[in-house]
Amino acid sequence: MAYDDFRGFLDALRKEGQLLHIDDEVMPEPDIAAAANAAPRLGGHAPALYFDRVKGFTDARIALNVHGSWANHALALGLPKETGTKEQVEEFIRRWDTFPVAPEWRENPVWAENTLEGEDADIFRVLPLIRLNDGDGGFYIDKAAVISKDPADPEHSGKQNVGIYRIEVKGRRTLAIQPVPMHDIAQHLHTAEERGEDLPVAIALGNEPVISIVASTPMEYEQNEYELAGALRGAPAPVSRAPLTGLPVPWGSEVVIEGVVEGRKREIEGPFGEFTGHYSGGRNMPVIRVDRISYRTAPIFEHLYLGMPWTEVDYLIAASTCVPLYKQLRRDFPEVQAVNAMYTHGLVVIVSTKKRYGGFAKAVGMRVLTTPHGLGYAATVIVVDEDVDPFDLPQVMWALSTKMNPAGDLVRIPNLSVLELAPQAITPGITDKLVIDATTPVAPDNRGNYGTQVRDLPETAEWLARLRQLTSAR
Numbered sequence: 001m002a003y004d005d006f007r008g009f010l011d012a013l014r015k016e017g018q019l020l021h022i023d024d025e026v027m028p029e030p031d032i033a034a035a036a037n038a039a040p041r042l043g044g045h046a047p048a049l050y051f052d053r054v055k056g057f058t059d060a061r062i063a064l065n066v067h068g069s070w071a072n073h074a075l076a077l078g079l080p081k082e083t084g085t086k087e088q089v090e091e092f093i094r095r096w097d098t099f100p101v102a103p104e105w106r107e108n109p110v111w112a113e114n115t116l117e118g119e120d121a122d123i124f125r126v127l128p129l130i131r132l133n134d135g136d137g138g139f140y141i142d143k144a145a146v147i148s149k150d151p152a153d154p155e156h157s158g159k160q161n162v163g164i165y166r167i168e169v170k171g172r173r174t175l176a177i178q179p180v181p182m183h184d185i186a187q188h189l190h191t192a193e194e195r196g197e198d199l200p201v202a203i204a205l206g207n208e209p210v211i212s213i214v215a216s217t218p219m220e221y222e223q224n225e226y227e228l229a230g231a232l233r234g235a236p237a238p239v240s241r242a243p244l245t246g247l248p249v250p251w252g253s254e255v256v257i258e259g260v261v262e263g264r265k266r267e268i269e270g271p272f273g274e275f276t277g278h279y280s281g282g283r284n285m286p287v288i289r290v291d292r293i294s295y296r297t298a299p300i301f302e303h304l305y306l307g308m309p310w311t312e313v314d315y316l317i318a319a320s321t322c323v324p325l326y327k328q329l330r331r332d333f334p335e336v337q338a339v340n341a342m343y344t345h346g347l348v349v350i351v352s353t354k355k356r357y358g359g360f361a362k363a364v365g366m367r368v369l370t371t372p373h374g375l376g377y378a379a380t381v382i383v384v385d386e387d388v389d390p391f392d393l394p395q396v397m398w399a400l401s402t403k404m405n406p407a408g409d410l411v412r413i414p415n416l417s418v419l420e421l422a423p424q425a426i427t428p429g430i431t432d433k434l435v436i437d438a439t440t441p442v443a444p445d446n447r448g449n450y451g452t453q454v455r456d457l458p459e460t461a462e463w464l465a466r467l468r469q470l471t472s473a474r
Contacts (some may be wrong), residue, residue: 002048002078002210002235004250004252006302007252007300009066012075013047013072013075016077016081021052022053026053028057028060028128028130029130030134032064033132036068037311040065040068040233044069044085046072047069048064049064050062051064058201060301062302062303063077063301064312066212067209067213070085072315073318074088075209076210077091077213079091088319091317092319093326099223099227099231100224100231101235101237102230103226103236103237105236109249112243112294113241113297114294114295114296115294121291126293127141129169130303132306132307135273135279136271136279138168140167144167145162145163145203145249145253146204146215147162147201147203147247147248147249148200148261151188157224159221162215163215163225164215165177167203168272174289175259175288176268176287177269177287178283181376185201193264194264197263198263199260200245201349203258205299206255206296206300207250207253207254207302211318213232213320214317216316217320217321218373219324219372221256237250238251238252245258254300255293255298259292260288265287269282275306275311275345276344280421283420292470312381314344321373322340324371324373326339328371329351329371332367333363335353335354335449336351337386344390345377346373348380348381349374349378349381350381350390351391352387352388353386353439358441358442358445362437365411365435366413368381368435369381375417376417378438381435382396382436382438383437384396399438403438403440403448404436408437409436410436412433413434414432415430415432416431418431438449
């Protein structure tokens with residue numbers, strides 16, 4: 001099922017028992033963030049949370065943990081909520097094969113009901129802002145789709161970008177955004193500043209669930225996120241033109257903020273409790289001037305808790321990180337069987353592959369480091385045999401403990417790029433990276449003493465299905 005707006009998905013979650021409405025009055029801090037921190041610990045069927053009685057606010061509606069379980073992620077893709085992790089990744093890959101699906105332009109977007117413009121544009125009048133972690137430097141908008149275009153080629157639909165970036169609220173019309181250098185919006189801003197221009201942006205909050213998934217997918221520079229959304233939805237993504245910037249924005253958003261990233265202007269942004277499970281310190285970051293705010297009547301503020309995994313962000317970016325890496329690796333190495341990049345947005349990547357010859361697995365691992373996402377994220381790559389399921393960590397640990405010999409299976413590459421948020425980097429933005437070859441050596445690599453490996457009995461898969469059926473019926 002394809003959802004056209006955020007509220008349609010919340011209704012679906014409610015019907016499936018995956019939306020928990022908190023009826024009693026709560027404190028904005030720390031109650032809401034603490035609840036969102038706790039929710040994913042309920043497991044793979046953790047619900048979304050909805051608050052509408054927040055002390056100190058007269059008319060607040062806040063939703064969190066919307067993607068914060070495998071059940072909710074499955075429902076976002078129109079799958080049964082019982083669909084397993086690996087099956088969701090495999091379905092993501094199948095749907096990617098239908099990419100691109102052109103978006104559908106629609107008139108009368110739901111976010112056009114109300115408008116604040118110019119000096120009247122005051123973000124505090126629209127959003128019930130709260131801090132997520134007690135060490136955050138201020139209020140953040142952290143689950144918005146930020147839309148921008150390449151200023152040098154604005155008519156190229158592939159060179160537009162829809163991405164999720166952390167945004168600190170600095171004032172009623174002032175925001176600070178952190179564009180990681182490896183991300184498309186950073187390239188757009190770089191081009192604009194070289195031309196002596198500001199960069200127009202639209203910021204869409206409270207989106208139908210697939211928009212949030214594609215906005216967090218590390219696609220290639222000329223790939224269009226709305227066209228991937230259509231493939232994942234099984235129907236064209238509905239979009240409308242933002243009135244001030246002309247940028248394409250989701251038709252069903254709760255709030256659309258328009259303005260410009262002001263060229264060559266920077267302000268201190270941060271600290272912020274990040275997806276790495278650590279605070280990042282204050283840095284000079286680009287500044288957005290807000291010129292127009294459009295919003296639905298009684299808008300719902302969708303927030304995203306980040307902290308030590310697993311939190312909602314880890315569910316949101318799990319499949320959407322695995323699949324593009326898989327597709328990119330398969331172009332060069334069709335031997336690749338599966339990619340698990342679910343951990344901390346792919347700072348660790350596990351790849352299973354067949355091997356052409358000795359040393360081949362290390363080449364696959366090094367290719368991970370040169371993918372668009374790997375350039376800024378992949379710090380450790382573990383390569384395992386094709387019969388090892390990279391989503392089954394006990395199997396991965398077996399491969400590490402029996403196949404990997406530090407004498408020849410660790411490839412350390414010094415001084416490679418990594419996003420500045422990676423806390424292990426001694427110099428922010430630069431780190432050594434590691435490829436671990438945990439595959440069985442093949443000729444002409446004749447190291448080790450590997451006899452005949454124990455394999456599953458032919459009847460094992462049949463019995464696994466039978467036992468699952470029997471235990472689920474109890």
